[in-house]
Amino acid sequence: MACDDVPVKTPRCDCCSGPAVFHDKKTARHLCREHFIADIEERVAETIRSRHLIVPGDHVVIALSGGKDSTALLMILARLLPSWDSVRLSAVTIDEGIAGYREDTIHSADQLVARYGMDHTSIPFTDLFGGTLDAFLKGREAEACSVCGILRRKALNVAAERAGATKLATGHNLDDEAQSVFMNVLRGDLPRLVRDSGSDSKGRFTPRIKPLMFVSEKEIAVYLMLHGAWADLPECPYAVHALRGEVRSMLATLESKHPGTMLHLMESKTRIEAQCAGRLDEEPVRHCRECGDPCSGETCQLCTLKKTLSQ
Amino acid sequence: MKIILPDKTSRETKAGPVTVEALVRDLGFDPIEVIVARNGTLVTEDAVVENTDEVRIIRIAHGG
Numbered sequence: 001m002a003c004d005d006v007p008v009k010t011p012r013c014d015c016c017s018g019p020a021v022f023h024d025k026k027t028a029r030h031l032c033r034e035h036f037i038a039d040i041e042e043r044v045a046e047t048i049r050s051r052h053l054i055v056p057g058d059h060v061v062i063a064l065s066g067g068k069d070s071t072a073l074l075m076i077l078a079r080l081l082p083s084w085d086s087v088r089l090s091a092v093t094i095d096e097g098i099a100g101y102r103e104d105t106i107h108s109a110d111q112l113v114a115r116y117g118m119d120h121t122s123i124p125f126t127d128l129f130g131g132t133l134d135a136f137l138k139g140r141e142a143e144a145c146s147v148c149g150i151l152r153r154k155a156l157n158v159a160a161e162r163a164g165a166t167k168l169a170t171g172h173n174l175d176d177e178a179q180s181v182f183m184n185v186l187r188g189d190l191p192r193l194v195r196d197s198g199s200d201s202k203g204r205f206t207p208r209i210k211p212l213m214f215v216s217e218k219e220i221a222v223y224l225m226l227h228g229a230w231a232d233l234p235e236c237p238y239a240v241h242a243l244r245g246e247v248r249s250m251l252a253t254l255e256s257k258h259p260g261t262m263l264h265l266m267e268s269k270t271r272i273e274a275q276c277a278g279r280l281d282e283e284p285v286r287h288c289r290e291c292g293d294p295c296s297g298e299t300c301q302l303c304t305l306k307k308t309l310s311q
Numbered sequence: 312m313k314i315i316l317p318d319k320t321s322r323e324t325k326a327g328p329v330t331v332e333a334l335v336r337d338l339g340f341d342p343i344e345v346i347v348a349r350n351g352t353l354v355t356e357d358a359v360v361e362n363t364d365e366v367r368i369i370r371i372a373h374g375g
């Protein structure tokens with residue numbers, strides 16, 4: 001430790017002195033391939049244990065986009081599976097219909113589930129909503145992420161229900177979660193900030209879990225790379241329109257300068273949640289008068305959106 | 312040193328020996344948005360790369 005400042009060709013693992021592949025700036029830890037992989041898997045297991053995300057008898061359905069996060073999620077959950085009692089894993093893929101982007105990721109999802117011999121269902125937007133996202137977004141590209149978000153939410157709920165899921169697992173990572181906390185704070189949306197943690201289903205939809213919520217985007221990239229599972233997949237063509245992109249690069253810069261920023265945001269959220277427990281004016285659960293889904297207004301976001309979609 | 316950039320183009324430099332972090336910043340990236348392989352093996356930001364090494368820079372783009 002004394003000669004930390006002198007650059008060495010290859011820094012060593014703090015656990016075994018093998019060559020380090022990852023350096024955690026917040027804890028100053030160096031880890032080799034084996035210890036890095038073990039650390040990630042143990043942290044995910046701990047998130048699941050401490051938050052009771054998965055319990056014996058669960059059928060966990062993974063929302064597998066075929067992108068990096070959900071690929072890593074599937075690999076890690078499949079690794080942890082044998083240590084859980086009577087838990088079943090399967091996967092669903094929603095095909096939004098985004099030309100030049102989804103073909104590759106869907107192919108990659110198909111290959112992955114085949115390798116793991118996992119049950120897998122695919123549901124295209126066209127089946128559920130009568131058209132592709134590309135078609136719906138003609139002339140309103142700037143709204144892509146909110147339109148897609150509303151449709152995907154519904155699609156995943158339908159998919160989870162059809163699959164008989166008791167939990168729906170998504171690949172949201174630490175960066176995503178920290179961005180959401182930040183965005184909700186910027187919007188002054190306290191109820192959303194507190195409610196966001198998967199409990200928005202109010203008993204009717206399959207509960208959502210985010211086992212990677214404390215694993216950073218960079219750690220996920222390293223994990224995939226170390227497993228030879230890294231693929232240079234295309235970016236979603238609509239991502240350039242998203243406000244989240246600005247928050248993302250701002251937070252990445254902060255995290256780089258001040259390691260731990262993202263975790264601190266998560267801690268703030270946890271504390272606010274604890275303070276607010278039972279004290280926020282809960283809006284009464286209402287039901288959409290068109291489709292019956294739980295919602296906060298007269299008509300749910302989906303039914304409102306549907307009226308504006310060009311077919 | 313042969314550097315392979317995220318867009319798959321490559322270039323030669325005599326910048327070494329230098330830490331991965333310094334090299335990456337010199338090329339205009341923030342270390343948080345890339346991972347780096349030296350001669351085919353992932354290395355940390357505080358590792359050193361030399362002029363005889365092949366260095367590949369991989370951007371962690373978000374694919375959802």
Ligand SMILES: [Zn+2]
Pocket residue numbers: 013014015016017018031032033034035
């Ligand atoms: Zn080690």
Ligand SMILES: [Zn+2]
Pocket residue numbers: 288289290291292293299300301302303304
């Ligand atoms: Zn509705």
